[in-house]
Amino acid sequence: MISSFGAILLRGVRAASVMVILFLFLCPVLWMLITAIKPPGQWLNSPPVFWPSHIYLANFREALVRWSGFKGLLDSLAVASGATALSLLVGVFAAYSLGRFRTGGENLSFAILGVLFMPPVAVAVPMYLFWRTFGLLDSFTALILQYTVFNVPFISWVLKGFFEDIDLSLEESALVNGATRWQAFLHIAVPLALPAIVAVALLSFIFSWNEFFFAVILTRARVTTLPVILPTLMEGHDIRWGSIAAIATIAAVPVIALAFALQRYLVRGLSFGVLR
C-alpha cells in the first residue's frame, strides 16, 4: 500500500516538475503565438491581455507583404538550404577522410576544429572586405559560402567520430564482396552514419536559418533573411508588435516542422554516441 502510494506521489511530483519546466521553456513561444493574433492596442497593455478580444490575422498579411516577410522567408530558405547542402557535401567527405585515412596527419582535424573556437566577430571585418573585393556583397553566394565555412568544421568534427566508430571490417567485407572503395563508402558507411548526418544537417540548417550577425554585415536589399528583417520592424515610433510576433512565428515554423519530420533520426543522431 505504502509503496504504491509512494509510487503515485513520485509520479505526481515528476509530472508536476516536467510541467513547470515545459511552461518555462514554452511560455515565450506561447506569448509569441498569442501576440501574433492580437489586434493593435492589445500588444503592450498593463495588465496584459492574455487572450485577444478577436483573432486578428491581418498581422500576418502585414508581416508578409508590408515588411517583405515573404521575400525574407524565401531568401532564408534559399540560404539555409544552400548552406546546409554545400556544408554536407564538403563535411561528410572531410569527416570520412579524416576518420578513415588520417588525412593531414594528427593535426589537420584539430586545426579544423579550431575554426569552431574562433569568435565570428574576429573575422567579420576581414570577411566583409573579402566579399567586397569579389563584388559579392549582398549576394546569396557570399552568405551561403560564409555559413558553409562555419558549418563544415562542426559537421566534419562530429561525423569523424561517427565514421571512426563504424567497424572497419564492415567496409573491408564490402571490398572483398565486390564493392569499390566508393561503393563501400556509399553503401555501408553513409547509411550507418545516416542518423548523425541528418542530425548535423538539421543543426547546420538551424544555424544558417538563425544567423544574424553576418547576414546584417554582408547583405543589404537583394538578399534579406528573416533575422535581418525582424529588427527593421522595431524602428520608428509605432512598433508593430503584432507583425513582429507574426514574422517570428513564420520564422519558427519551418525549423520546427523539419525537426518533427526528422525526429526518427534525431533521437539516435543527437546522442552523438556509438551506433548499435
Next chain:
Amino acid sequence: MAEVSLRGIRKSYGAVPLFDGFDLEVRDGELLCLLGPSGSGKTTLIRVIAGLEAIAAGRIVIGGRDVTALEPRHRRIGMTFQGYALYPHLPVRRNLSYPLEVRGVARAEIERRVNATAALLGIEGLLDRRIRQISGGEQQRVAIGRAIVQEPDLYLLDEPISNLDASLREAVRGELRRLQRTLTATMVMVTHDQMDALAVADRIAVLHRGRLQQIGTPAALYGRPATLFVAGFIGRLRMNFLAGRLGEDGVLRGEGFALPLPAKIAALPGAAEQEIVAGFRPEVVEVLSADAPGAIPVRAAGELFHGEQTIAFFRLGPDLVQALSAAPIGLPMGAAAWLRPAPEALHVFDRETGRRLADNLATEETS
C-alpha cells in the same frame, strides 16, 4: 576451387618486419588452417591474400591467376571476418545478396543463389530478419553464406569458430568440415585455437612471429612437431619439457633428474654432449610409486578431476610436469612419485635453435 601460392611475401609494420620472404602453398580443395598465437601474423596473412593489406614484395597466385596487383573485389574470394562484419542496416537477405547486387548479377540469378545458399545453411527462416535479431551462431552462418553465394575460387575464414559458445563449437566444427567437403572448396581458415585446427584441417600451418614453423597434417604436427614452439603449442595439454645435457652414456641430465634416452636418440648425430630439450606429452606418462629404470623422481603437486580423466601435476625442481591418468591418483601433496615417459614417444630438440633433432625434420612435408 583453386590452389594458392604465396611466394616471397614481404611486409613490415613501420620498422618491424613481419614477413620476410614468406612462402606458402595451399592445395586445391584442401582446408588449411593457419594456426598461431596472437601476433603471429596469421590474420595479416589472409588479409594479404584478400588484398586488404599491402605487401612490399612477393607474388600471390590464386587458381593460376596472379592476383598480386588486383583489388580485393577482383580476386574471386569469399571471406568471413572475425566479428562476421554483417551489415546491420540490411536484412539477412540483402546481406547475402549484396555481393551479387554490387557486381550487377541479374535479379533472377540473385534470387536463385540466395535461396540455394540459405537452404544449404538452413537459414531460410531468417532471410527477412535484421542482423541484430539473430543469434551469434546464426550470424556466423549468414557470414559464411555471404561468402558461398559468390561461388568464389577461395574461401578465407578469419576465426570463424572462436566467437561461438563452447557448446556450439563442436557442432560447428563438424558442420564446417562437411560444408567444405560438399562445396569441394579450397579454404584457408585462421584460428588461434589448436583444437579447432586439429579437428577440421586437412593441413595445419603453424605461424610464430611471421615465420612458418611447420606445415603438415594434424597427425604429423601432433606426432612429430618440428620445433619446440610447435611441440608446446599443439595438443590439448601442453607437452612437458626437460632441459639438460646429453652425456656420452646416453643419459640426459638436468636439474633434479637423470633420464636415460633410447639408444636411437642418443646416437643421433650432434646429440651427444649437447644442450637439448626432451619433450613428452602428458598422455604418455606412467605414474609409478617406486623408482624404476627410465623414471624420474618428482613430488605430487595436486590434480584436477575431469570426469573421464584426471590431470596430475608434479614438481620437478623448479618446474611443473603434467601427467594424464584415466583414474584419480590420490597422492597427497608433496608425496614422492616417479614418472616414466614412454621412450618411443620422446621428442628431442636442440635447445639453442629449438629445432627437432635429425631425421624427423624430413617429415615437414608429410601429408
